[in-house]
Amino acid sequence: MRxxxxxxxxxxxxxxxxxxxxxxxxxxxxLALREQHGAGISHHKPRPPDAVLFAAxxxxxxxxxxxxxxxxxxxxxxxTGTSMEGHLAALHGGVCIDLSRMTKIxxxxxxxxxxxxxxxxxxxxxxxxxxxxxxxxxIDPGANASIGGMTATRASGTNAVRYGTMRENVMALxxxxxxxxxxxxxxRAKKSSMGYDLTRLFVGSEGTLGLITEITVKLHxxxxxxxxxVCAFETMKGAVDTVIQTIQLGAPPARxxxxxxxxxxxxxxxxxxxxxxxxxxxxxxxxSDSAVGEHARSVQEIAAENGGGDxxxxxxxxxxxRLWKARHESGWAAREMRPGCMNWTTDACVPISQLAENIxxxxxxxxxxxxxxxxxxxxxxxxxxxxxxxxxxxxHELAEAERLANRVVERAIACEGTASGxxxxxxxxxPHMRREHGAGIELMRAIKQALDPRxxxxxxxxxxx
Amino acid sequence: MRxxxxxxxxxxxxxxxxxxxxxxxxxxxxLALREQHGAGISHHKPRPPDAVLFAAxxxxxxxxxxxxxxxxxxxxxxxTGTSMEGHLAALHGGVCIDLSRMTKIxxxxxxxxxxxxxxxxxxxxxxxxxxxxxxxxxIDPGANASIGGMTATRASGTNAVRYGTMRENVMALxxxxxxxxxxxxxxRAKKSSMGYDLTRLFVGSEGTLGLITEITVKLHxxxxxxxxxVCAFETMKGAVDTVIQTIQLGAPPARxxxxxxxxxxxxxxxxxxxxxxxxxxxxxxxxSDSAVGEHARSVQEIAAENGGGDxxxxxxxxxxxRLWKARHESGWAAREMRPGCMNWTTDACVPISQLAENIxxxxxxxxxxxxxxxxxxxxxxxxxxxxxxxxxxxxHELAEAERLANRVVERAIACEGTASGxxxxxxxxxPHMRREHGAGIELMRAIKQALDPRxxxxxxxxxxx
Numbered sequence: 039m040r041x042x043x044x045x046x047x048x049x050x051x052x053x054x055x056x057x058x059x060x061x062x063x064x065x066x067x068x069l070a071l072r073e074q075h076g077a078g079i080s081h082h083k084p085r086p087p088d089a090v091l092f093a094a095x096x097x098x099x100x101x102x103x104x105x106x107x108x109x110x111x112x113x114x115x116x117x118t119g120t121s122m123e124g125h126l127a128a129l130h131g132g133v134c135i136d137l138s139r140m141t142k143i144x145x146x147x148x149x150x151x152x153x154x155x156x157x158x159x160x161x162x163x164x165x166x167x168x169x170x171x172x173x174x175x176x177i178d179p180g181a182n183a184s185i186g187g188m189t190a191t192r193a194s195g196t197n198a199v200r201y202g203t204m205r206e207n208v209m210a211l212x213x214x215x216x217x218x219x220x221x222x223x224x225x226r227a228k229k230s231s232m233g234y235d236l237t238r239l240f241v242g243s244e245g246t247l248g249l250i251t252e253i254t255v256k257l258h259x260x261x262x263x264x265x266x267x268v269c270a271f272e273t274m275k276g277a278v279d280t281v282i283q284t285i286q287l288g289a290p291p292a293r294x295x296x297x298x299x300x301x302x303x304x305x306x307x308x309x310x311x312x313x314x315x316x317x318x319x320x321x322x323x324x325x326s327d328s329a330v331g332e333h334a335r336s337v338q339e340i341a342a343e344n345g346g347g348d349x350x351x352x353x354x355x356x357x358x359x360r361l362w363k364a365r366h367e368s369g370w371a372a373r374e375m376r377p378g379c380m381n382w383t384t385d386a387c388v389p390i391s392q393l394a395e396n397i398x399x400x401x402x403x404x405x406x407x408x409x410x411x412x413x414x415x416x417x418x419x420x421x422x423x424x425x426x427x428x429x430x431x432x433x434h435e436l437a438e439a440e441r442l443a444n445r446v447v448e449r450a451i452a453c454e455g456t457a458s459g460x461x462x463x464x465x466x467x468x469p470h471m472r473r474e475h476g477a478g479i480e481l482m483r484a485i486k487q488a489l490d491p492r493x494x495x496x497x498x499x500x501x502x503x
Numbered sequence: 504m505r506x507x508x509x510x511x512x513x514x515x516x517x518x519x520x521x522x523x524x525x526x527x528x529x530x531x532x533x534l535a536l537r538e539q540h541g542a543g544i545s546h547h548k549p550r551p552p553d554a555v556l557f558a559a560x561x562x563x564x565x566x567x568x569x570x571x572x573x574x575x576x577x578x579x580x581x582x583t584g585t586s587m588e589g590h591l592a593a594l595h596g597g598v599c600i601d602l603s604r605m606t607k608i609x610x611x612x613x614x615x616x617x618x619x620x621x622x623x624x625x626x627x628x629x630x631x632x633x634x635x636x637x638x639x640x641x642i643d644p645g646a647n648a649s650i651g652g653m654t655a656t657r658a659s660g661t662n663a664v665r666y667g668t669m670r671e672n673v674m675a676l677x678x679x680x681x682x683x684x685x686x687x688x689x690x691r692a693k694k695s696s697m698g699y700d701l702t703r704l705f706v707g708s709e710g711t712l713g714l715i716t717e718i719t720v721k722l723h724x725x726x727x728x729x730x731x732x733v734c735a736f737e738t739m740k741g742a743v744d745t746v747i748q749t750i751q752l753g754a755p756p757a758r759x760x761x762x763x764x765x766x767x768x769x770x771x772x773x774x775x776x777x778x779x780x781x782x783x784x785x786x787x788x789x790x791s792d793s794a795v796g797e798h799a800r801s802v803q804e805i806a807a808e809n810g811g812g813d814x815x816x817x818x819x820x821x822x823x824x825r826l827w828k829a830r831h832e833s834g835w836a837a838r839e840m841r842p843g844c845m846n847w848t849t850d851a852c853v854p855i856s857q858l859a860e861n862i863x864x865x866x867x868x869x870x871x872x873x874x875x876x877x878x879x880x881x882x883x884x885x886x887x888x889x890x891x892x893x894x895x896x897x898x899h900e901l902a903e904a905e906r907l908a909n910r911v912v913e914r915a916i917a918c919e920g921t922a923s924g925x926x927x928x929x930x931x932x933x934p935h936m937r938r939e940h941g942a943g944i945e946l947m948r949a950i951k952q953a954l955d956p957r958x959x960x961x962x963x964x965x966x967x968x
Binding site: 147149150151152191192193194198203205206210215219221222223225226227228229230231232233234235236238239241242243247258259261282286287288289325326328329332385387388389390391419420421450451454455456457458459460461462463467470471474475476477478480481482484485486487488489500501 | 612614615616617656657658659663664668670671675680684685686687688690691692693694695696697698699700701703704706707708712723724726747751752753754790791793794797850852853854855856884885886915916919920921922923924925926927928932935936939940941942943945946947949950951952953954965966
């Protein structure tokens with residue numbers, strides 16, 4: 039057992055000894071494992087925790103939290119490790135509680151269109167499990183993330199424009215608080231006015247208020263008809279204007295994704311596609327056969343008026359799967375365009391009327407600089423990502439990426455948008471919290487202090503210490 | 504100036520003197536006005552505040568809060584006085600801040616489909632103002648409530664099944680905290696993962712965490728086609744099963760309202776309608792002409808299989824307006840069925856699979872008792888109201904109504920529903936908070952304590968003192 043060098047907050051060694059005594063082989067201090075658990079999939083510097091505990095049950099989580107609380111030891115929850123903003127970094131050392139073995143699907147209420155799951159259930163696992171019910175779970179970040187992690191970061195993805203984010207799709211939670219109590223939050227009714235909205239408070243709290251050990255999520259009926267289309271545009275502005283005008287029609291498509299020229303080149307290469315290299319929308323319609331037909335005709339008209347070409351349709355499930363797999367892998371694809379590089383990805387969301395200006399400014403920044411990069415986005419929501427392909431050992435490139443990323447965020451906040459549409463704060467976006475929230479930070483701090491007075495729940499995330 | 508008899512919390516007289524010095528005629532201590540401001544429109548006992556301040560601006564609110572904070576004086580916000588659960592009762596005396604003169608519509612962003620309003624703007628005033636934009640504000644509780652009040656109680660109404668409640672329709676807020684600070688919360692982007700969801704925390708906080716002085720709400724496109732229909736059923740169960748099966752189709756109608764036989768009799772009499780006296784659904788479809796037609800055919804088929812008669816359609820705006828006016832006035836209509844009575848209304852919301860059982864049990868309770876009553880509901884959401892028509896001076900009737908209402912709530916909570924779908928907690932539903940939330944109450948209490956440490960913001964509401 040090693041003494042932590044990070045033990046600012048408490049006696050981490052004492053916690054680890056007690057956890058080892060209680061949990062035996064469920065606890066590991068192996069370096070490789072700790073390093074993996076301190077990292078996400080972004081450019082943020084990993085920081086390994088002092089130990090990793092594999093929790094098998096809510097009772098495990100409660101006991102572990104009680105032990106850590108006794109010694110003021112930081113606790114960092116872990117799902118699948120696909121964090122984008124350094125959420126998993128053990129900035130003050132401590133114990134990572136890995137929830138990926140809590141994979142029970144506790145209940146599926148098909149008639150109520152909801153499911154109750156443990157936090158380690160991934161979105162794909164849930165969708166496989168419920169396939170025969172005629173329902174699906176809609177939130178799809180690129181990664182096959184855990185539903186616990188998606189709840190903690192208020193994740194969304196390509197379907198959010200139609201089905202909402204985790205904010206709209208989590209109905210109830212069980213959480214273990216900073217003193218190890220288990221609390222049931224929310225209910226399975228579609229609406230409630232019965233007191234403070236604790237569910238929404240914990241959705242997006244990134245492990246800083248408590249650990250999520252059970253989630254009730256909404257499910258949606260599998261649509262009768264699903265049709266995906268690809269449409270290339272003469273200009274980026276034409277593509278974005280098509281999105282804006284489509285959203286203003288009222289009923290959004292189920293997906294409406296923008297890929298810039300760079301992204302299309304990368305996708306063509308990585309996924310062996312043959313798309314025209316141009317600013318492109320990937321669109322998907324859900325509904326009855328006639329509703330999809332009618333809706334698609336409206337959007338095609340809008341696209342044509344904005345310099346869009348013909349829609350190339352994918353109607354068969356395997357074609358659609360290939361298209362969206364290519365979209366979800368576009369991050370990896372971009373990375374292959376510059377061997378040895380890493381992805382430095384930012385995430386902003388703006389009112390739809392401001393979308394064209396924000397995206398064009400980000401593209402102009404890229405075009406005038408020395409670092410290659412691409413823009414993609416869940417543009418139906420006003421959400422877009424700029425990815426800078428930087429060489430990790432070139433400090434001036436890292437600095438330049440940070441400078442450009444800050445400009446993206448500053449523009450977004452200036453037009454009443456947000457510094458993160460879906461990736462969360464972690465520690466990466468903390469520098470933007472004050473700009474975005476002003477004195478609202480003090481309210482957040484008061485809530486954090488009230489629910490975690492000793493600051494052991496994922497310290498250093500969301501709010502500066 | 505009179506000394507308060509309720510001055511448990513602080514020196515109310517000193518606050519009133521300071522407010523009078525600062526605000527002059529904006530402050531009133533007239534008994535009739537105070538009595539009106541301590542009452543809602545329900546059976547709950549009114550409790551007049553010690554004074555009423557008519558705020559004209561956010562700056563007025565800040566100054567008033569600071570004065571009251573200095574003397575630990577309770578503050579109760581007031582919109583249009585249409586509260587259902589005693590939210591306005593000055594349980595500990597104090598100052599009512601009437602926000603009904605803050606009626607500025609600050610901005611309408613038609614292209615982003617949102618509007619920024621002061622809290623005294625009513626839902627009808629906003630809808631009149633934006634009519635020419637092709638947009639509408641969707642939340643419609645029966646009363647012409649203020650948007651500030653609707654935010655504070657997380658209101659909903661008949662359209663929520665399709666467009667969501669205030670929870671889904673508030674994007675941003677400005678709030679004055681318990682120490683008189685003005686804080687901007689949220690933004691105008693469609694989604695954000697940038698820290699704790701303070702917007703959702705204040706929506707439904709009933710004035711207990713701060714006063715809302717500005718609200719950014721979502722707007723929705725006016726649908727191309729709106730069609731309303733009335734369908735009478737052989738049995739209540741048939742009507743409710745029609746709702747359940749329709750919801751399970753996926754895309755809900757815009758409205759789906761149940762009225763029992765008693766309600767229909769009352770509506771016929773009050774609104775001079777000639778509806779068949781039977782359990783009845785009022786349904787409204789929004790969409791394109793073809794989508795409405797297709798959707799309506801599906802629902803008609805479901806209704807026919809459940810003992811529903813022909814749909815009686817209202818397609819013209821004035822016919823629809825008459826139908827929904829009758830629905831919204833059904834509470835007054837019920838009251839006229841028993842001269843001298845008052846409405847004792849409860850409010851529960853359950854998972855849709857539990858709806859038939861809950862409604863039939865409530866109806867059976869009514870049928871076996873001595874008090875007349877009716878059941879109506881926003882049943883597409885699983886939300887229903889039982890109204891007991893009690894004689895206010897007959898204690899045994901009040902006790903019986905309370906007993907029956909408690910049974911409604913207990914059944915709802917037992918099946919993972921909620922004691923309030925839309926009316927809020929006020930002080931009327933506090934006795935059910937523990938049953939519904941268990942230890943979650945302690946989290947709520949910690950948040951309240953953190954944001955309002957001296958308990959001056961609408962004390963005695965949501966949480967017991």
